[in-house]
Amino acid sequence: MQSVNTLLKKVVRSSVFPFTAQHGMKKDFFPLGRTLSLSFFMKQDDSCSPSEKIDLDGWKKVMKSGLQEVNETVSEHKELSSLARAREILEMWRLAGRSVPENITEEQLKAFIECPSKSAQKKYLKFLYLKELYKKNDRRKMIEKRERRLEEQEQDSKPDGTRRNSFIYFQNNSMDKAYNWRVAQSMIFGQSLVFDMSYEKDMSIREVTNTVRQIVLSESINRKSMDPFHIHFCNLKEDSLYQKEFIKHYREAWDRLLVTATDQCYTEVFPKDKLIYLTADSPKVMKTFDHDKIYIIGSMVDKSIKTGVSLARAKRLGLETAALPLEKYLLWNSGAKNLTLDQMMHILLTLKDTGDWRKALEFVPKRKYISFVNKPVHELKKTLNLINTLKLGKRQEEIQKQFAKSYSK
């Protein structure tokens, strides 16, 4: 048995393709080969170590063989443009399992090269990677949906003719007509709401895109509401990044949009004493929603920390400012007090319709606050102090009890 094994080993070693050789040999010449060479237990009984049994460097041969042709083409690729080289680096990163998109356009590649630092590059790639992933998932879902619909249609088509109904189906089209009618009315009689589009220079390109997306959302929320605002885009310059992004979103509908877009400042359009600038930095807290005032929302997404930019604008123009009474109604947990534009739109619309702060502030993201507060401001201050003492870690249990008592209801 021993000799058979060593013979087998020799044959295997000398062969260029050890695995096929081993396989072939076994089958053809040694009917007992299977039990001899492959039994795990027997190998361990053998005096020689198992590593001799398995050709450990076999993978190297595999990797090196059959790639000779590739090797020749490699040398031709010596001189590459920076773009092509970046593309190759990306491909290698993808192979190494980093978050890198599979396909990348020339433009994106240029943006990648122009990133100022390695971490910026990494971030940008991750952004593209996730975007690609979402897109892929969406496409997959769409296909699944289509298939399901086709199946359903097939089933439906058999019992035909029974689905006659005297109701007219509301088409999207007619809904749109109804909405537009309402917005058109509000453009004549409705309350104005201003989006201040003068923050382009304070934002990165990504932030501007996000801003425009939020405004588009806000506009659709407004359009579908019972009593819409008359939306003004003030300080919107021709050929600005905002404008370009808007057109990207709305395409030809941009010119038919029922909003007022102007490059004038709101101070030129409206009387100054009617304007209130909404900003989270404002020292004044809004008490009630005033139907005679014109509220201004700064169209800005502020991912880096730039406090007081919109407050500075209001100060410069000498306008009244206001902040939402978030602390008064909500026991704040974490996150910045600035809300997204569509959340602001939801809140303002609800206030306009009902005047109910509780209902309006439902639109503040749940993760940002612990609960609604039933008590007046000074009580809340007490809790905040309590939390602060809690953080200091003194007499914790006692304070916790107190805390539970004052907030049990």
Add this chain to the structure above:
Amino acid sequence: IQPPEKPLQSEEWNSLRESFSSPEIFEEVMLNSMVKCNSPVDVAKSLLTHVAKSHGDIAYSLLIKYLALCVQQGKTSEILDVYDIMKIRFKILESGAYNLLIRGLSNSDQWRMALTLLEEIKKIMIPSRTSYELCIKAASRHQEMNLAFELYHEMLDKNLAPTLDVMQAFFDFSRGMKGAELQKELFGILFYLRDNQIYPHKTFMQSIKLWFESIPGENWRGHQTNIKDSGKCPVCNHQLEDSSLTEEEYNNLRERIIRDVIHGTDTFRKTSPQEFEAFQTFVENRLPFDIVIDGLNVSHMQLRQTQCENLFNAVNCLAKGNARLLVLGRKHMLTNSSNWRKDLMKEMQDKADFFFAENISEDDTFLLYATLRSGKHCKFVTRDFLRDHKACLSDSGTRHLFRKWQRGHQIAFYSSAEGKHINFLMFLPLFIQQPALRYDCVVQTTGDTWHIPYKNIFEEKYSYQIPRKWLCIQQK
């Protein structure tokens, strides 16, 4: 999953793979855990052989993981083999593989190969700081100091900040070597520490000391010491550098504060042009002040006392010795309330000048302006670290200047009983003044002496704290 202890046959790998919950990533997970458990290379090899047999190819990510395992165990010949394979298989490699290769090779007798790899990276991207440092260490370990310093300067040129570790390596491996050029380079590192206000840690300090003492024929002696408040070194009686800025630095700092901190992108963000102008004329008419106080900051010192009383105590404490005081506050302090009593405010206004800013303006910026305008002797009082204002300065040079100026001019107040014994808060607070430093806490030299501040490794050190321990080196 637990990697096997011995190399397995293909069949065995297959059965393991099938028993694993998600077979498609089995190899990756297995190799990862091999790296984690530091399994024998042979086991990994057998897995790769299995993969090669069944797929006819091995994915790049698996090769990298295998490479990591080889690097971890210092298997140089394997590393070279993997590199060869990668080179045949792929047009270029990415940074992760290069880093691993350099790490593996720089510690072996093939360290020159690491240098060629570094050159290879440079063709496609900027090498990482670790790659540079590994090469530098390898070169200096083999006494090729010129090469090491060449790489070091190249690294600095590419804006990669060297770690203390690599700097320490320079001192360690130059021990006992003579040469004017080498000495100049090492002094250059010490000046780098000085310029960037970096403090070495204790073991690094030891390396510096040993290097100095090992220079043949120069007779340097090093001592660990504490510097007195007066700024005199107890070992060599040398007076440390003054903490004050030069005239040029001072003017530069003042202009930059006005430009970047007060005005910034928009004057309205922190104040308004009218208000700032009013403040400027206010200051010009009353110059110069000796101490500028951040009224609101000081007023929050003791929670058991009203804000007004706190400020009152502080003003009384500082008004001794005819110092000209300026207190900065906000307009709301003037309204009579439980926190701010009119009579006390009146009394204080006799002892000090007051400026009240708008409630939404930032008073810190006024504090900086008034102190800098009053001249070099003027100090300011606040417990605020002023980090946000430092962050407004656009370049690191000016930030260092700001830190230095802050160290020399800021007085921080702490009430004696703060935090420790709540009962003591009932007593009248005794103020402890943390004095502004009179000497500058940076690496410094006079030619025949060196003074190097250092930190203990185990001691917590915040950016605003400065080390109290020094290494004094003098030539006998």
